[in-house]
Amino acid sequence: MVAIPTTILVSIxxxxxxxxxxxxxxxxxxxxNYQSATQAQRDAVTEAYNLDQHWFTAWLSWWGHLLTGDLGWSSTRSQPVADVIAERLPFTLGMAAAALAAATVIAVVVGAVIGMRRGGFLDRAVTALAATLVAVPPFVISLxxxxxxxxxxxxxxxxxxxxPGDPYTVDGILSHAVLPFIALTLSMIPWLLLTMRAAVVEAVASDAVRAARARGIGGWALLRGHVAPVSVLPTLALLGTRLPELIAGAAIVETVFGWPGLAQSLVDSAVALDFSLLAALAVGSAVLVLxxxxxxxAAAVWIDPRVRMTA
Known part of the structure; x- marks a missing residue:
């Protein structure tokens, strides 16, 4: 029920x-040609693209077309918005999904290991490195x-x-994707890893884990059966709340590496007030976050059904 009003508020x-x-x-x-354009030329462009239209009228018009399945025309790309998204969305979603999956796996595994060995050399070294990476913006990592x-x-x-001049190929895309993939993954690992570590440390100190150890359970069996299921839940919850940062980080990384995703289109549409494309990308991002x-x-409930009792 919250998704619909949130989407409307984001669009307006x-x-x-x-x-x-x-x-x-x-x-x-x-x-x-902006400086040399005559007033007649400027008026013609203004009329052609409805640049003098009030924003609220433009918003109502956009929703009216959207409800009929028409995303509108992108003035910055000179093509339908649907075509812009269809061409560029796979690059953005593919990169973001791959980086998020890799960052999650690395963070969960490493966070669990150092959390179980709190205070050791590995814990101190990895925690310090993660804390340092948190303070480094994605564009710095990219550069x-x-x-x-x-x-x-x-x-x-x-x-x-x-x-330049070559068609898209699997090998070409994969070779060009290595650096942006690493940059985006590195930018997401720290906050996931630190959250996982903190959850593991808290779980290890719980009465349930102490009781398990008293029964002779330890090592991998303790981590898999008693610590990990509880510790993963805060990390999953964090994934949902930090998706806006993933989208922002992906946009920065795409811009630095010239990755043909939606980032540059978003920037161009914002500068040129290309309402149709800008609104579609912004609302689409909000829907993805929700x-x-x-x-x-849902994943938290699947991992630990007891969550349903407190929901």
Whole structure:
């Protein structure tokens, strides 16, 4: 029930904020011809793209078309919004999903190991490294990877998803995806790992685990049967609440590496006040966050049915 009003509020907020933007949409549409364009040319562009339309009217019009299945026309891409999303969404979803899966697996495994050995050298070293990575923005990680692995060592391509003039191929996409994948994964691991570690430390100190140890249960059996099921729940809950950061991080990484996802389209649509594309991307992101939160809750119930009793 919360999803529908949240989606509506996000959409109206996007239109309102875009209307208050300091960017001049005419400059984006006319490009290099902006300074030399006559008033008649400017008026023609304004009328063609409804740039003088009030944002609330544009919002109502957008919803009216959306309910009929029409996402509108992207003035920045000169093609239907549906085509823009269809072309670029697989790149964004593929990269984000792969990085999220890798970060989750690494964080859960490493967080469980260091949590079970709290205070040891490995725990201190990994915790310090994670705390350091938390403070490093994704674009810094991206630039370092480009500088070291792409420019200095020449191991991977610097940007894009294919060589100029070449068609998209599986090998080309995978080779170009290595660096953005590493950057996005590294940006997500720290907060997942630290959450998992803290949950494991708390679980180890619980009465249930003490009782299990008193019965002679230890090692892998203790971790798998008594510590991990309880400790994973906070990590899953965090996944749902931190999805906006995943989307923001993906946008930054895509921009740095020139990955042909939706990030650049989002930036261009915001600058040019391309309401149709901007609203579709923003509302779509909100829906993905809501869906991710619901899935993380469902996964928590599946792992530990007792959650249903307190829900």
């Amino acid at each position: 907020g996007i239109f309102a904020l875009a209307a208050m933007s300091p960017f001049e949409p005419l400059a984006a549409h006319l490009g290099d 370092l990877l480009v500088s070291v692995l792409a420019v200095s060592l020449g191991l991977f391509p610097t940007s894009g998803a294919r060589r 869906l991710g939160s619901a899935l993380s809750d």
